[in-house]
Amino acid sequence: MNEIIVTPSTYQLEPGEQFTVQVNIIPSEPISGAQFDLLFESSGYIVDSIGEGDFFTKHGISAFFSKDINSDPASYATMYSAALGPHHVSETGTIATVQMTAGSSTGYMSIDLSDVVLSNSLSQPSSYKVSNARVLIDSKPVLSPPGTFQVGEGNTLSFNLDAFDPDDDSLIFSCVSLPEGASLDPITGVFTWAPTASQVGEHLLNFEVKDEYLSDQESTSIVVLSSDVAPIASINGPYKSKVGRRIYFDSSGSYDPDGNIVSYKWNFGDGYTSTKSDPSHAYAASGKYTVMLTVEDDSGNLNTESSSVTIRNTYWSKWFRR
Known part of the structure; x- marks a missing residue:
């Protein structure tokens, strides 16, 4: 038995996306002509153009081809193709190509064949079966x-x-x-x-x-x-300044993954300390110091981070010593 198949270029479309539909024939006996209606939902598709396929022409056979789209809103198109002269085709081919655009409605939409007539080599009706198409119009979330x-x-x-x-x-x-x-x-x-x-x-x-x-x-x-995970100390160093000038130390970025930080302790490396989260401190002598920040969480866990502090003499202190 002959088979006539609706084959879209894709089975999933975005609204407004263009695509192609081919109507293909797989002959079980020589075919000299075909006629059919292509049915579709007017809210789902728009027919842009209809073209003749290569079912006859790829064998060098001239053919008569006609098409008609019903008035707006379009919901079907009629196509007819027949070999000119005593010719027929026994090989699979495309009888028509339809350019379409998906509509704004979403969901599964059918593209069906109706009122199909296939003619054999004696121009007599030939039996067939139809394979229609179902296309999803939807945008992916x-x-x-x-x-x-x-x-x-x-x-x-x-x-x-x-x-x-x-x-x-x-x-x-x-x-x-x-x-x-x-x-x-x-x-x-x-x-x-x-x-x-x-x-x-x-x-x-x-x-x-x-x-x-x-x-x-x-x-x-x-x-x-685990609930006993230690906090994370962030000292944000290194730091630089001059003798007598205050440095504003910064503990931002310190946190406890499973609780809260309850105390801060700074050791400035010159014998002075502070329990503020963001203290300031001035060094009395030039040199390189190691500053340490220790944080404690609400479970008693400690974490310490250290950094360097470089202190230079001020210009006036050099002049004063002369």
Whole structure:
């Protein structure tokens, strides 16, 4: 039995995207002509142009070809092709090529053949079967990378997944590898988790956002820290100044991964100390000093970082000594 097939250049389109549809014939007996209607939903597609295929011409056979698109809103196109003279074709080929543009409506849209007539070498009707096409018109949603996270055991981590859909479709969030005790709101994309001591370590999570048809995925890493993790001291050195001039020391960047820093202690290397987070200090003599910052968290853990301080003489002090 002959087969006549609708073959789109792609089966998934963005709204407004152009594509090509070929109508192909696989003969089971010699074919001398074909006629058919191409049906489509007017909200789903626009026919830009219709061209003759190479079913007859690639064999050097002249053919008569006609086409007609019904009035707006177009929902079908009629095509007719027949060999001129006593000619026929027994090989697979394209009888017509249709250039189309996807409409603004989203969803699965059909492109179907109707009222098909195939003629054999005696110009008599030949039996056939039809293979229609179904194309998805939709824009893929986009899920923004959520980043990486750290949280201490017993503390709560919460963040919001961010996604958008070019077609403004409703979106559903999900996670393939949601840890025990964690939750993900499928509508808002809010993730919440308070890991336990047994969950200390790295966890890889795969998130997905989906509209009615298409989806996007992103992964993230969440590191669960033990509650006795030491804080991190950041001394922001080295420092330079002159004798008698104040240096403003900076502890910004110091933090505790699983709690809070409760105390700061600075040792300026010249016998003086401070318990302020960002103290100032003036050195009485030139030279190179080692300054140290020690921070303590709410679990009593300590961390120390050191840096250098270079002090030069001032010009007036040199003149005064003469």
